[in-house]
Amino acid sequence: MEAGSSHNGVAAFLLHTGDDHVSDAPIISIIDDDESVRSSLRSLVRSLGLDARTFASAEDFLHSSHHDDTTCLITDLQMPGLSGIELQRLLSVQGRRIPIIFITAFPEDRVRARAMEWGALGLLSKPFDCQRLVELIDKAIATGRRT
Amino acid sequence: MAQSSTSPDTRAAKSAAAPAAVVDNQQVLLSTLPPSRGQKRLALAIVLVLLAALCVTTLFATVPLGYLKAFIPAYATAVFVVSLITSALLFVQFYIVRSRALLTISAGYLFIALMTIPWALTFPDLFAETDRTSTIWGLLSRVWHLGFPLFVIGYALLKDEDASTRRQNSISFGVLAGAAIVVVVADAVIWLATTTSVLIPSALPLSMTFERSQTYWNGAILLLTFAALALLWSRRRSVLDLWLMVVMCGWLIELCLIVLVGHRYVVGWYAARVYSLISATIVLCIFLSETALLYARLARSIMEQNREREARLMTMDVLSASIAHEMNQPLASVATNADAGLRWLTRAKPDLDEVKSALEQIRSSAHRASGLITSIRAMIKKERRNRSPVDLNDLANEVLALVSGELQRQRVLVELHLDEHLPRPEGDRVQLQQVLINLITNAIEAMADSQRPRILRIRTAVDQPNRALIAVEDTGTGIDPENLHRIFNPLFTTKSDGMGMGLSICRSIVEGHHGRIWASAGAAGGTVFQLALPTE
Numbered sequence: 166m167e168a169g170s171s172h173n174g175v176a177a178f179l180l181h182t183g184d185d186h187v188s189d190a191p192i193i194s195i196i197d198d199d200e201s202v203r204s205s206l207r208s209l210v211r212s213l214g215l216d217a218r219t220f221a222s223a224e225d226f227l228h229s230s231h232h233d234d235t236t237c238l239i240t241d242l243q244m245p246g247l248s249g250i251e252l253q254r255l256l257s258v259q260g261r262r263i264p265i266i267f268i269t270a271f272p273e274d275r276v277r278a279r280a281m282e283w284g285a286l287g288l289l290s291k292p293f294d295c296q297r298l299v300e301l302i303d304k305a306i307a308t309g310r311r312t
Numbered sequence: 313m314a315q316s317s318t319s320p321d322t323r324a325a326k327s328a329a330a331p332a333a334v335v336d337n338q339q340v341l342l343s344t345l346p347p348s349r350g351q352k353r354l355a356l357a358i359v360l361v362l363l364a365a366l367c368v369t370t371l372f373a374t375v376p377l378g379y380l381k382a383f384i385p386a387y388a389t390a391v392f393v394v395s396l397i398t399s400a401l402l403f404v405q406f407y408i409v410r411s412r413a414l415l416t417i418s419a420g421y422l423f424i425a426l427m428t429i430p431w432a433l434t435f436p437d438l439f440a441e442t443d444r445t446s447t448i449w450g451l452l453s454r455v456w457h458l459g460f461p462l463f464v465i466g467y468a469l470l471k472d473e474d475a476s477t478r479r480q481n482s483i484s485f486g487v488l489a490g491a492a493i494v495v496v497v498a499d500a501v502i503w504l505a506t507t508t509s510v511l512i513p514s515a516l517p518l519s520m521t522f523e524r525s526q527t528y529w530n531g532a533i534l535l536l537t538f539a540a541l542a543l544l545w546s547r548r549r550s551v552l553d554l555w556l557m558v559v560m561c562g563w564l565i566e567l568c569l570i571v572l573v574g575h576r577y578v579v580g581w582y583a584a585r586v587y588s589l590i591s592a593t594i595v596l597c598i599f600l601s602e603t604a605l606l607y608a609r610l611a612r613s614i615m616e617q618n619r620e621r622e623a624r625l626m627t628m629d630v631l632s633a634s635i636a637h638e639m640n641q642p643l644a645s646v647a648t649n650a651d652a653g654l655r656w657l658t659r660a661k662p663d664l665d666e667v668k669s670a671l672e673q674i675r676s677s678a679h680r681a682s683g684l685i686t687s688i689r690a691m692i693k694k695e696r697r698n699r700s701p702v703d704l705n706d707l708a709n710e711v712l713a714l715v716s717g718e719l720q721r722q723r724v725l726v727e728l729h730l731d732e733h734l735p736r737p738e739g740d741r742v743q744l745q746q747v748l749i750n751l752i753t754n755a756i757e758a759m760a761d762s763q764r765p766r767i768l769r770i771r772t773a774v775d776q777p778n779r780a781l782i783a784v785e786d787t788g789t790g791i792d793p794e795n796l797h798r799i800f801n802p803l804f805t806t807k808s809d810g811m812g813m814g815l816s817i818c819r820s821i822v823e824g825h826h827g828r829i830w831a832s833a834g835a836a837g838g839t840v841f842q843l844a845l846p847t848e
Contacts, residue, residue: 199641201677205648208670212655212663243637270640271633291644295651 190216191236191306196226196252197268198244202291206239209295213302223247227255235263237286237305239298242269242276250276253283264305268293342602343405343414343471347554351598355554358594359561362587366565373573373580379437380582387585388432391592395425398596401603403487405552410486413471417556419490420463426498427456437576454529455501457567461536464556468543471553530571537564551602555595562591619797638684642677649673701736702744704772704782704845711748712770715756722756722766729771737780737845739825744845747818747829751784751841754814758788758839778848785840796831 193210195217197203203219210217218235220226224246226238242249249267256263267280267288277288287301347355399421406414432438434449541560544553566588573580653670656663712719712726719726752768759766767787775781791799800819822829827845834840 199645201645201673201680202641202648205645205652205670205673205677208666208673209648209652209655212652212659212666268644270637270644291640292647293644295648 190214191309192216192218192231192234193302194218194220194226194231194235194238194240196220196223196238196240196244196249198222198241202241202268209298210239210302213299215302215306223249223252226252232256232261232263236309237266237302238263239266239268239302242267242280242288243271250280250283253280253285257283264308266298266301266305341405341409341606342552342599343409343411343550345551345606346549347551351551351554354598355558358558358591362562362565362591365583365587366569369569369580369583370572373569373578373583374575375579376575377577377579377582379577381438383582383585384432384435384438387589388428388435390589392425392428394589394592394596395421395428398592398599399425401596401599403490406490407487411471412473413467413469415486415490416463416470417467417552419494420460420467422491422494423459423463423498424456426495427452427459427501430502431456451504452502454533457533458529458536460563461533461540461560464540464560465536465543467556468540468547468553471549472547530567534564534567534571537567552599555598559591559595562588565591616797635688639681642681642684645677646674646681649677699738699740702739702741703736704734704744704780705730705732707741707745707748708770708772708782711745711752714749715752718753718756719768722760724756724759724766724768727767727769729769729773731772731774734772734774734780735778735847737825737827737847739845740821743821744825747821747843748782748784750814750818751843754841755784755786755788755839758786758790760788762788762838764837774847775844778846779844780847781842781844783840783842785834786838787834787836788838790833790837791831791839793833796833799831800829 193215195203195206195210196219197206198221200221203221207217207219218229218231220229222244223240226232226240227247240249240252247255249265249269253265256265262284264286265280265284266286268291269276269288270291272288272290280288286305287297289298289301399418402414402418402421406418431449431452434452436449537560541557541564544557544560548554548557566584569580569584569587573584575581649670653667653674656666656670708728708730712728752770755768759768764787769783769785771781771783771785773781773783800815819829822843822845825845827843829841829843831839831841
C-alpha cells in the first residue's frame, strides 16, 4: 500500500460519519497489560473516529462479547497469562480471522517471524511509529470491508 | 578476581583451588615466578641424591676403569646440546623480560656450549697426547670451569636491578650483542690457549707447570662456585634461581670428585662428569616443562577471561533487555499520546478535552520513566549501603537452621569445620545469606538422587592473607567437568525445572563484594562450591 492512499480508508470513513461518536463504526480492540499504553492507544484510535475497546489481558478479551465484532485487534506480545502469540493461535484454531497488529517492548526476530507466519498484519516495537500503526489499522478496515 | 601474591605457598594453594585466575604478567616467567613448595622439594631431593651419589662414589672413586674412547666425545656433545638449548631458552626469557641478568646467564650457557668443542678436540688422549694439546686442554678446562660461575655471579648481582634502569636498546640487539661477545671471548680464550703454550719455555715440561698450579686453579674454581651458590641462595626468589642453585650444586660435586681423585679414567673421574651432566639435563627438562606449563596456564587464563567477559556481557544483555522493556512502556505511551493529541487538535472540530487528557497522560508517563531511572540508581546504591562486618560462621549456622527441615527430610548429615578465628569480611548480610542458602539448597538437591551417604560439609578458613573462605561440599552426583565453568552463566541450568538464574545471581552478589565464587569436583565425588571474600 502506498503512503498516499494509506489514509483514504479512515478518511473516507470519517467523511462518512462526520462525528467521533459512532455506534456502528469499526471496533478496534486493544489488549495491553500496561494501563498507560492501553489508554494512549484508545485515545489514538478514537482520534481516528473509530470505536476502541480496551482489555488488560487476552483472557478479558476472549470473555468479552467484542471478540466477535472486532474489525482489528491490537495486542501486546508479552502479557501475564495468555501471550499475544497464543491468542493468535487460539483465534485461528477457532476459525476467527481477525486482523492482528502486535506491539512489543521486547522485539525478537524469532517471535516476529512466527507471528507473521501465522498471518499477523504487522508487528511494531514500542515506542512505535503511530503513522505506521494508522496505516495498518487502515489496511485491516479495508480487508474487513471486502469480506 | 584473585590477587596475585608473591608468597610461593599461597600461589600453590591458589593454583590448586582455582584453576587460572588472571595471571599477572610478571608472575608467569621462569625468572620472576616464585617456586612452589613442590619444586623446592624436588630441587632439594635432586641435590640430596647427587650428594648421596657423591658419598657412594668416593668409596671406590680411585678404581681405574680404563680409557673409554667414546666417553669424551659423547659427553662433550651432550654438554654442548644441553647448554645450547638452555641458552636459547634463557635468551627467549631475556627477550621477554629484558633484564640484563637474564642476558648474562644465557650468555654463560652459550659460553659453556662454545667452549665444549675445543675442549673436546684438544682432549689429550682423543687424537694424540702431546704436551701442547695437553696444555691447551688444561687451560680450556680451567677457563671453562672458571667462566661459568662468573656468569652466574653476574646474573645474581644483576637480577634485582630495578626495571626502570633497564636499557631501552632494541632487544634483538641485546641478544645479538650478548651472543657476539661470548663468541669473541670464547675465540679469544682458545686463541690465547693455543699461542701461550708455544711461548712457555720448553725446558720445563708444560704439563708439569700446570700440575703445579693445579691446586691454585682448583681452589679458585671452588671458591668462585661457592660464591655463586651463596649469592644465589641469599638472593633466591624465582624458579630460575632455584634451579641454577641445583646446577651449581652439580657443578660443585663434579669439582669435588675431580679434585679428590686427581687421576683420569677412574670411577670418580667418569662419575663427576656424569653427575654434572645429569644435573644440567634435569634442570633443562624442568625449564622446558615449566615453560610449557606456564604457557598452558596462560592460555587457560586467557580463555577463562574471555568466558568471563562473555558471561558478563550476557548478564548485561539480560539486564539491559529488562531495562529497555521497562522503559519502552512509558515511552510508547508518550509517543502514542502525543500523536493522538495532535490528531484531536487537527480534526475539523478540535477536541480540547481529549488533547488535555493526552497531555496529562504524557506527563504521568514521563514521571514514570524518570521514577524507573531513580529506582535503578537506588538499587545500585543500596548494594553498598548495607555493608557491615559479617561473621561467616554465624551465617553458616543461621542458614543451616533455616534449611534444617529439608536436611532432615533428605537425611543429610552435616559436617561443620568452622575456623573460630575467621576474620569478618565487609558485606551485605542478607545478600550473602541468599548466596549461602542457594549453595546449600543446591547441595541438598544434588544429593537427592544419590545412593551414597549424603554428607554436607561446610568449612570456613583463611585461605589467603586477608581472605575468608567458605566452602560447601556435597557427596552428590557431581557436575560434568565440561559444565563446571558454565554453571555461573545466566540461563544455564542442569536441573529439569531450573531457571538457571540462581548461581548467576550468586556470582553477581559475590563479585559485588569484590569476592570470588567457583566450583570444583569434590574429593569424594560431588561438588565443592567455594566463596572467598576479602577481609580488608
